[in-house]
Amino acid sequence: MTRVTFCSGVAWAVATFIAVVCAAVAAPKRVVSMNVCTDHLALLLAAPGQLVSVTWLAQDPWLNPAATQTKSLHINRGTAEEVLPLQADLVLAGTTTTRQTVFLMRRLGVNVVEVPPVRSLVDVRHNIRAVAEALGRPADGEALVARFEADLSASAGASVQRLRSAALYGSGGHVAGQKTLAGDVAEHVGFRNLADVVGASGGSLSVEELLFARPDLVVLSPPQRDRPSLAAMTLDHPALRLNGTLRRVEIPPAWWTCETPDAAKAATQLAAARDR
Amino acid sequence: MRRGPFHILIVSVGALFLVSLLVTRGLTAFDSAWWTMLVFEPGLAETVFLEIRMPRAVLGLAVGFSLGIGGAIMQGLLRNPLADPGIIGTSGGAALGAVVVFYFGFAGASPLALPIGGLAGAAVSLVLLFVIAGWAASTLTLILAGIAVAALSGALTSLALNLAPSPFAAFEIVSWTMGSLTDRSLDHIWLALPLMAIGSGLLLTLGRSLDALSLGEDTAVTLGVDIRRTRFLAVSGVALSVGAAVSVTGVIGFIGLVAPHLVRRYSGQSPGATLLPSGLAGATLLLAADIVVRLVSIGPELKLGVITALVGAPFLLHLISRTRAGGL
Structure with missing residues (x-):
């Protein structure tokens, strides 16, 4: 478990190669997201059945264009009591919200990957890759980034x-x-x-x-x-x-x-x- | 009222109304940006003037007048110098009514729904006050009942905002409890001004009855005053004017309390004579407060209640100390 955390931490800076190796080691099977932005990325990138729970905010079509996809998922409000019984092997969280929950779950040995808030277009690419790697799906992340780059370049x-x-x-x-x-x-x-x-x-x-x-x-x-x-x-x-x-x-x-x-x-x- | 002070009130309302029309954030009046706009884009200048500043100044005047006259009526009717629509919970009730109508989508049904929600809330809070305290209550009972009504309506307003579907609602508690005139539009004038005018007009007719009431209820009856009718008209008038005012600005405290005391020195002690001057003094105070909130040009604009409480709370303390000394 520590090894996955280590890998996903390093993967930010290092090339896709290592990420692929990490993914091969262990792709998480039960993923819980506790932040509306990681909800978005997890919904885009997770394999069918991999994502177990998203936040209540992801149900809101105003905040999440893919709100209909959350119907079959468990909904959490970012508290440890809700998330722990889900037996997640990966929890996605933001770095500014649900701080106490993140600290508590780390203490209890849950694998938590934190994604910083987005402040620029560069951050978009970083965060897509980070979440894709945490999910063990770096290739899908790269594909998404490539599509994003193509759409973006037209409007420069x-x-x-x-x-x-x-x-x-x-x-x-x-x-x-x-x-x-x-x-x-x-x-x-x-x-x-x-x-x-x-x-x-x-x-x-x-x-x-x-x-x-x-x-x-x-x-x-x-x-x-x-x-x-x-x-x-x-x-x-x-x-x-x-x-x-x-x-x-x-x-x-x-x-x-x-x-x-x-x-x-x-x-x-x-x-x-x-x-x- | 002697002519001099009355004229001073009229002039100060007029002057502050003009200042309110002319100044923007940081209190810059006609700076270079304004002249540039006036010369090169007169359409834009007209929009700023008519659609943004005019509603703000007109609402400031009308809401201040409503609160001032509402305070004078309540103080006369209850024969209590502390009876202010804010302190006894009338404004809080109005805010609750307006908040429920506004945030839960009833305002979409009819444009009039919002001020009607406000005046219904004000009326309910007034009736509740009289039921709790009894019609012939002592000063202390009435004030305590008023505090209870104000606390209850404040709590229910916060609760309603927490439960409202909009994610912004919970952050807007302060707008409804402290009051604001920022970015109001002509729509708000059409909504609230007619009701405030009707309510204030109704209240202005009650001067003679209030004077008679100040001599005691028995004397008033022998003078031919229908006490129940007077109370009904007073409650309706305050609910209309304060309810409509609060539904577009939120609760603005202390103006209804301070305005009658400011003018009483010149108008004499008879409640009827304080009505119109209190309205004008209320308009002066609110227009002045709304100019002061525009002083600070950095960060979000101050709420009106901040300024009125800064002036009003020390005044209230002064009033209480005078009451204790038997001066009132």
Whole structure:
């Protein structure tokens, strides 16, 4: 068990070769995911029957486009009491959530692989490979990364176009900054992130401040009208719709919240808005 | 009320309304960004002005007026200087009603559902208060009952937000318990303004009855005042105006408490004479608080309740010490 942990730790830096060897040693048979982003990757990469349980968040079509695939799976809320009886030989967890559960399970000898949160397109590739290797399916991981790269390369923007600014405007006026996947996708497509221009890195902007900053493009998450909130109300503000000069595009947050190949879809949408 | 102070109130409401229209975060008024926008993109400038700043200023004025007059009415009706829609749980009840309607999807059924939820919550909390305390309750009983109603409605509001389907709801507890005018739109004006106007108008007609009531119920009856009708109209008016106000801004404390005390010195002790000045003082206070929250330009905007409590809580302490000294 320690050997698998060791291998998956090293595999980050070392080539696929070692990973293949590790996979040959022991591919886990019962995998539990305790983080919504590892849920995504496990659903994409696990062999039929290999994945036993995902989090309750993965059932939500708003957060997980593949929510229907979770129907036959056990659902956990990331507590040790739920996960331990599942007799998992691999637990996938994030590095920022369910900390106490992870420490407890390590003490009890469970094999836990932690996946750091995604902050860039490079992280997407890293995390896909890391999870694929932990699952003992590195070839599938490589195939997924290759498809992702192909989709992504089509939308890459020349650096000349970076004069145009895009505001990545989320629920409640939250603005995605540079070290976020959304920010990196915008940069990849050839936009300057408005958060850097106005110095709102990781912060929020009111509707008025957004209009004043005069971005060339406003990227909004579609408001969740079936689940009303004040945060969603901000995105529905009439001032964001009325003005003819404000160019807007809606991108579902699920596409670039986690390290899924859907980030390439977001890039394609942004590129279409760029070339319009 | 003497003319001088009354004119000062009118002028201060007008001036603060204008300031509210002109300033943005960090209190910059017409800076270069604004002029650039005005010259090159007048459409955008118009949008900012009409769709964002106007609703904020109009709602600030109307909600402040509703809370001020609501405080004056409750203090007169209950003959209690501490009766504020916030302290006795009316605002909390309104927030609960609005939260249930808003987060559980009933607001989609009809645009009016949200303010109606607010006024229903306010009405229920007022009726509950009177049932617990009894109509002729002592000052202490009434305040204690009010605290119980406020605590209950606050807890139920938090519970409703925790159970709401939106993942953001639990983070918005503070918006509903501390109040905010940020990013409100013209839609909110159409929703809440008519109800606030009807409620405040209703309350303004009660001046004479309240004056009679202040002489004691028996005297009031001999003066031809229908006490039950007065109470019903007062409760309905407060539920309409405060309920509609809270349903678009959340609970904003202390304005209803402070406003009547500010004007009483000039208007005299008769409750009827404090109604309109209290409304104007409430509007002044809320517009001022909403300008102060825009002072801090870094990080998320402060909530209105932070400012009103910073001013209102010391005032409440002052009031209590005066009450203990028998000064009121």
